[in-house]
């Protein structure tokens with residue numbers, strides 16, 4: 001449907017939009033100083049409302065961000081969030097109208113990509129989003145978690161007042177040590193403040209531990225300790241929200257530190273990278289269980305020519321890939337992808353994909369041959385699949401590590 005009235009909101013309308021969004025996720029609305037703080041996190045001109053007359057019935061917003069792509073370049077990216085449609089107006093095309101307007105808008109503003117974290121996995125594929133990075137949950141049974149002999153160690157972990165850390169130390173450290181992996185996301189200035197507010201809302205104090213090695217600070221962990229149940233029979237969980245390490249020493253020391261916190265039964269770290277070998281840090285590798293592999297980044301390539309031209313490729317013969325995009329027709333076309341780069345071509349496509357499937361392969365998370373094996377790639381030339389796999393392969397498995 002195209003007849004919904006979707007407009008960009010001005011600052012006087014953001015509170016209604018936030019209330020609407022909170023209600024769709026069954027959260028209480030923010031009041032007083034909590035709303036005043038949240039209001040600061042809206043980036044001007046990036047929030048849309050869908051209206052029925054004067055009544056707002058849906059909303060979608062985004063933060064200005066950036067995405068690290070294979071090869072090291074950073075492309076401008078819209079971090080899409082705060083999407084919701086009023087419960088009495090769902091399934092009438094309102095989200096579809098919001099998505100259409102938002103995608104056209106972010107493309108016209110020069111964003112090469114948009115990404116989001118999806119509340120449900122059935123929603124966003126139809127708008128050209130594909131799962132481009134995944135994460136897994138790491139659980140460590142603390143009492144079994146003795147370090148393995150020979151694990152690197154060196155330096156010191158210290159606790160830092162979260163307010164001080166979030167205000168300067170961690171943003172600087174994050175920029176320096178965390179922002180290298182393909183899939184990493186530029187954290188906008190208000191990101192850090194919203195992290196501490198989210199923690200305050202949940203009621204348990206946020207703890208910041210910083211690791212210093214021989215050359216100074218080189219890693220950090222942000223966690224909360226939550227207790228469930230009553231008295232001594234309760235269970236105590238240490239939940240790691242953010243952990244980045246520059247060196248093997250800081251990685252080992254920070255994980256070990258979380259396992260040394262008294263009274264904790266289990267250390268839980270959701271959405272960690274798929275290739276983080278935490279179990280190898282401990283003498284008893286079964287102290288660590290790794291499960292719940294889930295989607296992390298839903299990526300939408302809004303400017304396919306720019307996205308394909310910006311990332312680096314492996315060394316393999318050129319492949320012509322046809323891209324089909326039902327919503328942003330400028331992306332439609334055939335692209336010659338080779339070790340030297342990618343550009344439009346009139347040559348016939350050897351492989352053809354929809355834009356959501358291209359997003360799944362773009363950062364290197366899934367091979368095109370794997371996607372072909374489940375019918376997501378239309379294959380005209382079978383030999384092209386091996387070349388496409390080699391071209392799109394990234395040096396490191398992509399991971400964002402930033403939830404929004």
Ligand SMILES: CC(=O)SCCNC(=O)CCNC(=O)[C@H](O)C(C)(C)COP(=O)(O)OP(=O)(O)OC[C@H]1O[C@@H](n2cnc3c(N)ncnc32)[C@H](O)[C@@H]1OP(=O)(O)O
Pocket residue numbers: 024025080081082083084085086089090091092093094095096097116117118119120122123126
């Ligand atoms: C990035 C984020 O902010 S994630 C948070 C998203 N928000 C929420 O989850 C809050 C609760 N849910 C909602 O507010 C709404 O149900 C929304 C936003 C998910 C969907 O809004 P709607 O206006 O109902 O979507 P719309 O009517 O445009 O649906 C378009 C299509 O998606 C399908 N669809 C919509 N929601 C879902 C869903 N949750 N799961 C599967 N399919 C869905 C519809 O059936 C429709 O399919 P069709 O094109 O084959 O007919």
